[in-house]
Amino acid sequence: MIGLETIITFGGYLLFLIGVGVYFYGKTSSSEDYLIGGRGVGSWVTALSAQASDMSGWLLMGLPGAVYLSGFGQIWVVIGLTLGTYLNWKFIAPKLRVETEREETLTLPTFLERKLKDDKGTIRKILALGTLFFFTIYSSSGLVAAGKLFESILGIDYKVAVIIGAITIVAYTFMGGYLASCWTDFFQGALMFLAIIAVPLAAYYKIGDLETVRQGIELKGISLNIFNQNGESIGILGIISSLAWGLGYFGQPHILVRFMSINDVKELKKSRRIAMIWVIISLIGAISIGLLGTSLFKNLGELGGDAEKIFIYMIKELFNPWVAGVLLAAILSAIMSTIDSQLLVSSTTLTEDFYKYIKKDVSDKEIMWIGRGCVAIIALLALLFALNQNAKVLSLVAYAWGGFGTMFGPAIISVLYLKNVNSKSILSGILVGIFVFLIWKILGLDxxxxxxxxxxFSNMLTIYIVEKVFLKNLAKV
Structure with a gap:
């Protein structure tokens, strides 16, 4: 159980987040404001909110826990994510910002529908349904992380802890919409950055020297060899598989929407530089936490049997209660900054990709309130998934991340970089890609x-084959 000082500091942070939601409730006057911030967000907010919503509880809980258990072999995932982040900002962000405004769209499914002139709306419907499915899983991963955090801080039942986390996140997202999400993510990204630097430095100061760290790692039985994981050689397939995490960036709606909302496409270059500095330092910090933790906690039992709580236990061990409250709030920041974005994109999907097509004559005010209702509905579904205490943050994130990368990534790349690509090619690619993704997981090939x-790649290959072979031959007939 953590002291009263920590609880007060932590509680104050929760109230601050809700206060941001209340503030932007009065600033939100249209559906475009609520769903995408009126395309008027600045470079710093765009950069930090994009990366904060990207990394989530995975950065401060999932990755350090994985390093603590299996060693330096996790570096390949980090390399993949770093490369993916850069390529996404460099090649996708500018074109997507320009094209979505040109098509006057607020969601990726509707953008692809209009860009591809898919009059039947088949692509929009499939992608919208997929968005809701994977975001429900993704949001539940954040609530699992929130439950573990509140359980550790307040000493309360896990299920009660998950519910508290859900209520807090829904409160400010429900009221303030996209602007509240962006600005809270901005503050949360800054706080995460502070924590990911402060905790490893404090840990190293307490441990004393690198030799002690090395001994702790050796005693724990994990390897510093980047080609070794869990005592076994990773192999070329393992390395490629880990690097493949970077491909997911091209299809994450909660990240891509940040590119769509920036006030000027010229600001994206500045945002990219800020984002890359944040990502590189944060990932190094997360790995350091996992490695340094081996010297502070010799066995898993000292972490309550859950490696994903290592950051929480390190904060308890290293800092006074007041500072601990601030740093524990950073973990909550990582969790909330992703869930609020996911809830909002899910809400946008339900309103823009479904409701507007069902009810043609709809007012701006009605769209805003339907959007708020959708936030609550998706949060409730995610909450039901998250009540399973045995769920692991990293595995839930991996599945949802892969689903979005498979479903959206090749379609977005093709539409932005291929001339006159046909809707049949994109639709075929999406269907084949999702089928392969699901079957691969079901058969245990993961x-x-x-x-x-x-x-x-099955999605990309299908788009190419249908576009260059079938449609080309059909045109000759």
Whole structure:
């Protein structure tokens, strides 16, 4: 159980987040404001909110826990994510910002529908349904992380802890919409950055020297060899599979929407530089936490049997209660900054991709309130998934991340970079990619290769074959 000082500091942070939601409730006057911030967000907010919503509880809980258990072999995932982040900002962000405004669209499914002139709306419907499915899983991963955090801080039942986390996140997202989500993510991204630097430095100061760290790692039995994981050689398939995490960036709606909302496409270059500095330092910090933790906690039992709580236990061990409250709030920041974005994109999908097509004559005010209702509905569904205490943050994130990367990534790349690509090619690619992704996981082949990789490339290959072979031959007939 953590002291009263920590609880007060932590509680104050929760109230601050809700206060941001209340503030932007009065600033939100249209559906475009609520769903995408009126395309008027600045470079710093765009950069930090994009990366905060990207990394989530995975950065401060999932990755350090994985390093603590299996060693330096996790570096390949980090390399993949770093490369994916850069390529996404460099090649997708500018074109997507320009094209979505040109098509006057607020969601990726509707953008692809209009860009491809898919009059039947088949692509929009499939992608919208997929968005809701994977975001429900993704949001539940954040609530699992929130439950573990509140359970550790307040000493309360896990299920009660999950409910408290859900209520807090829904409160400010429900009221303030996209602007509240962006600005809270901005503050949360800054706080996460502070924590990911402060905790490893404090840990190293307490441990004393690198030799003690090395001994702790050796005693724990994990390897510093980047080609070794859990005592076994990773192999070329394992390396490729880990690097494949970077492919997921091209299809994450909660990240891509940040590109769509920036006030000027010229600001994206500045945002990219800020984002890359944040990502590189944060990922190094997360790995350091996992490695340094081996010297502070010799066995898993000292972490309550859950490696994903290592950051929480390190904060308890290293800092006074007041500072601990601030740093624990950073973990909550990582969790909330992703869930609020996911809830909002899900809400946008339900309103823009479904409701507007069912009810043609709809007012701006009605759209805003339907959007708020959708936030609550998706949060409730995610909450039901998250009540399973045995769920692991990293595995839930991996599945949802892979699903989005497979479903959206090849379609977005093709539409932005191929001239006159046909809707039939994109639709065929999406269907084949999702089928391969799901079957790969169901058959248990993910133990050999991350399901994102075969899903993504089967999608891309199908688009190419249908576009260059079938449609080309059909045109000759």
């Amino acid at each position: 133990v050999y290769m991350y399901e994102l990789l075969p899903g993504f």
